[in-house]
Amino acid sequence: xxxxxxxxxxxxxxxxxxxxxxxxxxxxxxxxxxxxxxxxxxxxxxxxxxxxxxxxxxxxxxxxxxxxxxxxxxxxxxxxxxxxxxxxxxxxxxxxxxxxxxxxxxxxxxxxxxxxxxxxxxxxxxxxxxxxxxxxxxxxxxxxxxxxxxxxxxxxxxxxxxxxxxxxxxxxxxxxxxxxxxxxxxxxxxxxxxxxxxxxxxxxxxxxxxxxxxxxxxxxxxxxxxxxxxxxxxxxxxxxxxxxxxxxxxxxxxxxxxxxxxxxxxxxxxxxxxxxxxxxxxxx
Amino acid sequence: xxxxxxxxxxxxxxxxxxxxxxxxxxxxxxxxxxxxxxxxxxxxxxxxxxxxxxxxxxxxxxxxxxxxxxxxxxxxxxxxxxxxxxxxxxxxxxxxxxxxxxxxxxxxxxxxxxxxxxxxxxxxxxxxxxxxxxxxxxxxxxxxxxxxxxxxxxxxxxxxxxxxxxxxxxxxxxxxxxxxxxxxxxxxxxxxxxxxxxxxxxxxxxxxxxxxxxxxxxxxxxxxxxxxxxxxxxxxxxxxxxxxxxxxxxxxxxxxxxxxxxxxxxxxxxxxxxxxxxxxxxxx
Numbered sequence: 001x002x003x004x005x006x007x008x009x010x011x012x013x014x015x016x017x018x019x020x021x022x023x024x025x026x027x028x029x030x031x032x033x034x035x036x037x038x039x040x041x042x043x044x045x046x047x048x049x050x051x052x053x054x055x056x057x058x059x060x061x062x063x064x065x066x067x068x069x070x071x072x073x074x075x076x077x078x079x080x081x082x083x084x085x086x087x088x089x090x091x092x093x094x095x096x097x098x099x100x101x102x103x104x105x106x107x108x109x110x111x112x113x114x115x116x117x118x119x120x121x122x123x124x125x126x127x128x129x130x131x132x133x134x135x136x137x138x139x140x141x142x143x144x145x146x147x148x149x150x151x152x153x154x155x156x157x158x159x160x161x162x163x164x165x166x167x168x169x170x171x172x173x174x175x176x177x178x179x180x181x182x183x184x185x186x187x188x189x190x191x192x193x194x195x196x197x198x199x200x201x202x203x204x205x206x207x208x209x210x211x212x213x214x215x216x217x218x219x220x221x222x223x224x225x226x227x228x229x230x231x232x233x234x235x236x237x238x239x240x241x242x243x244x245x246x247x248x249x250x251x252x253x254x255x256x257x258x259x260x261x262x263x264x265x266x267x268x269x270x271x272x273x274x275x276x277x278x279x280x281x282x283x284x
Numbered sequence: 285x286x287x288x289x290x291x292x293x294x295x296x297x298x299x300x301x302x303x304x305x306x307x308x309x310x311x312x313x314x315x316x317x318x319x320x321x322x323x324x325x326x327x328x329x330x331x332x333x334x335x336x337x338x339x340x341x342x343x344x345x346x347x348x349x350x351x352x353x354x355x356x357x358x359x360x361x362x363x364x365x366x367x368x369x370x371x372x373x374x375x376x377x378x379x380x381x382x383x384x385x386x387x388x389x390x391x392x393x394x395x396x397x398x399x400x401x402x403x404x405x406x407x408x409x410x411x412x413x414x415x416x417x418x419x420x421x422x423x424x425x426x427x428x429x430x431x432x433x434x435x436x437x438x439x440x441x442x443x444x445x446x447x448x449x450x451x452x453x454x455x456x457x458x459x460x461x462x463x464x465x466x467x468x469x470x471x472x473x474x475x476x477x478x479x480x481x482x483x484x485x486x487x488x489x490x491x492x493x494x495x496x497x498x499x500x501x502x503x504x505x506x507x508x509x510x511x512x513x514x515x516x517x518x519x520x521x522x523x524x525x526x527x528x529x530x531x532x533x534x535x536x537x538x539x540x541x542x543x544x545x546x547x548x549x550x551x552x553x554x555x556x557x558x559x560x561x562x563x564x565x566x567x568x
Contacts, residue, residue, distance in 0.1 A: 007450065104395045105414075105448035111388045130389075131449075138450040164389035165415075166291065166422040 001083045003075075003090045007139050010091050014052070014140060022049035026142035028133060031055035031092075032072040033081045036177040036185035040146040041085045043174045052140050053082050054091040056098060061128030072190050091140070098135065107134040107165070109157050116251050117153045117264050118275065121241050129154055130161050137167055144170045148177075150184050152262055152277045156251055176276070178204065184276045191272040199235035200269045203276040206231040206243075210263050211278060219257040219282075221245040232267055241266035241273065248279055259284045285367045287359075287374045291423050294375050298336070298424065306333035310426035312417060315339035315376075316356040317365045320461040320469035324430040325369045327458045336424050337366050338375040340382060345412030356474050375424070382419065391418040391449070393441050400535050401437045401548050402559065405525050413438055414445050421451055428454045432461075434468050436546055436561045440535055460560070462488065468560045475556040483519035484553045487560040490515040490527075494547050495562060503541040503566075505529040516551055525550035525557065532563055543568045 004010045014024060025048030027040045037053075044051040055078055062068035075092060082090055108114070108127040119126055137145065147155050155173045162171055177185045182204035183197075192200055206228035213224050225243045232238050246253055248260035257280075264277040288294045298308060309332030311324045321337075328335045339362055346352035359376060366374055392398070392411040403410055421429065431439050439457045446455055461469045466488035467481075476484055490512035497508050509527045516522050530537055532544035541564075548561040 011452075101448065103448055104397070105391065105393045105445045107389065107391050107418075107449070109389045113388070134391075135448075135450045138452060141452065161389045164385070164387055164419075165391070166419045168295075168422060168425070 001079070001087055001090065003079060003092060005091075005093055005097060007093065007097060010052070010089065010139065013089060014050070017050045018141075023143040024048060024140065025051045026136065026140045026145040027051065027053045027087075028136050028145065028147070029053060029055055030057045030071065030187065031078050032074055032187035032190070033078045034177075034185045034187060034189075036148050036150065038081060038085050039177050040148060040174050041082065041087055043172060044144070044146045045086050047146075047172065048142075048144055050088050051086070052089045052091055052142065053087050054093075054136055054140070056091075056093055056132070056136075058098075058128060058132040059095060060099075060103065060131060061125050063122055063124060066122070067188075072187055098132070103131070105131075107131045107161060109160055109164075113153075113157060113160065113251050116246065116253075117242060117244055118266060119153070121266070126154070126157055130157060133158055134161065134165070134167075137162075137169060142169050144172050146172045146174055149173050149279065150176045150186065150275065150277070152248075152264055152279065153251060156249070182208070184274075186274060188272055188274065193270065196237060196270040196272065199237055200272075200274055202232045202235045202238060203265060203267055203274055206265065207263060207276060207278040211280070214257060214261075214280060214282070221254055221257060224257075224263070228263075228265065232265075235269065237268075237270045239268040241268060258282050285363070285371055285374065287363060287376060289375075289377055289381060291377065291381060294336070294373065294423065297373060298334075301334045302425075307427040308332060308424065309335045310420065310424045310429040311335065311337045311371075312420050312429065312431070313337060313339055314341045314355065314471065315362050316358055316471035316474070317362045318461075318469045318471060318473075320432050320434065322365060322369055323461050324432060324458050325366065325371055327456060328428070328430045329370055331430075331456065332426075332428055334372050335370070336373045336375055336426065337371050338377075338420055338424070340375075340377055340416070340420075342382075342412060342416040343379060344383075344387065344415060345409050347406055347408060350406070351472075356471055382416070387415070389415075391415045391445060393444055393448075397437075397441060397444065397535050400530065400537075401526060401528055402550060403437070405550070410438070410441055414441060417442055418445065418449070418451075421446075421453060426453050428456050430456045430458055433457050433563065434460045434470065434559065434561070436532075436548055436563065437535060440533070466492070468558075470558065472556055472558065475554075477554065480521060480554040480556065483521055484556075484558055486516045486519045486522060487549060487551055487558055490549065491547060491560060491562040495564070498541060498545075498564060498566070505538055505541060508541075508547070512547075512549065516549075519553065521552075521554045523552040525552060542566050 025044035114126040248262040309328035398410040532546040
């Protein structure tokens, strides 16, 4: 496995693979890799011939009061994990390699799709994401790129960007990976104290309850959200950012549950903002 | 020569060329082709193996009160002209092929570079340009793309977009082509009445005067602009939008002429907005 910091060097390596008719898979990450990331790499190994994992904590997707500096980093451990699942290249550029000048070219999805859910409390976040992902796509030119469904809104936005800008690759969304007790894997889980770690279970528990209600026939979003809110409020330090039930294709709020349904939530446990979600396909 | 309307069909044709190790050149145009466009195609023929000319009057780069509907179109004549210089493919998509959904993903260069010169009186114009050009680059995946220096600001912005988004192609700017009497070629010249056509000569005449002043040692932008303004004002119907002398790399106003200099102007003659410019390299 190679670790490459330079865009030019990476392109040379990938050109050689393409010349051999190898398909290329990209797993974009911010590092501090957990089992969720590893499952994306395993998907990529299965679907493509040559797998690139990018590890880049992208400053432009963090707000001024967010955790860019504090975001956990451990390239050595990340490299071991990538190697263990057969990744071919880690692309780990410095910020100066990705943004050599004051960046002023942006790719953005406008409209409700980036203002709802996480977009409401993280203005500018998705503009940073689409811009860096577009850059990574242009650098790697992958046949397929793999994203975790935990960032459900990100997946919908990136699929829209790819479609609307005619980018020539396939986006492969991969299922959420959870700890044994249900907590969705996240690099930010490392911020949680022992107490907060226990309280954090209310996120996945509230989704499980929503699922039970829906399986027993409930179709009213407000009724479901109310039950979820009560569950979450059992955690003393929980602060709900949002609980929303939206159309899984365009993220518009649903008045009644049908078709592609996305139940998404963001909750602060202590100081740590966590997200989780559930996707369901119901009769239209 | 093929005329192709469909993105998928175009990609099939281009993939076959790439499989044969042919390099691909793209000349993006809005059609109603004149000698200026043909010179871009000739550059493309010289520099690449397989030349695609896109003909697409892009609605998103026209303002609400601009001439999108009136913009001249003549695909039959355009096809003859392309054929005469050995173009391989015309890509002439419908608006619905380029924008199948309400477009909400945009590529934009922010900051002064898109607000100065034409950006001041055409808000949103360059956002439309960078978005459609990014789409065309993703559709065609050319090795090189050819743009006329008449749209000097457009060239600088597109080069910036390519650099900052790590797009993998080379931008080739090509010289302005002029009528025998000096008027820069433009599809919009067709709007000019006989009288206006004569008055329009003040644009190139003012640039020639600026050049004479600079060759005789003048380095003060205000002095040069004043002389240019007087020349332009000899045309009774001329309304100056801007005359600016800027750094040719970043389009920032120059206090004294040195290095890469761009003298650019936009003038309305009757109802027709015309642009022209002169690039010079002076001692730093």
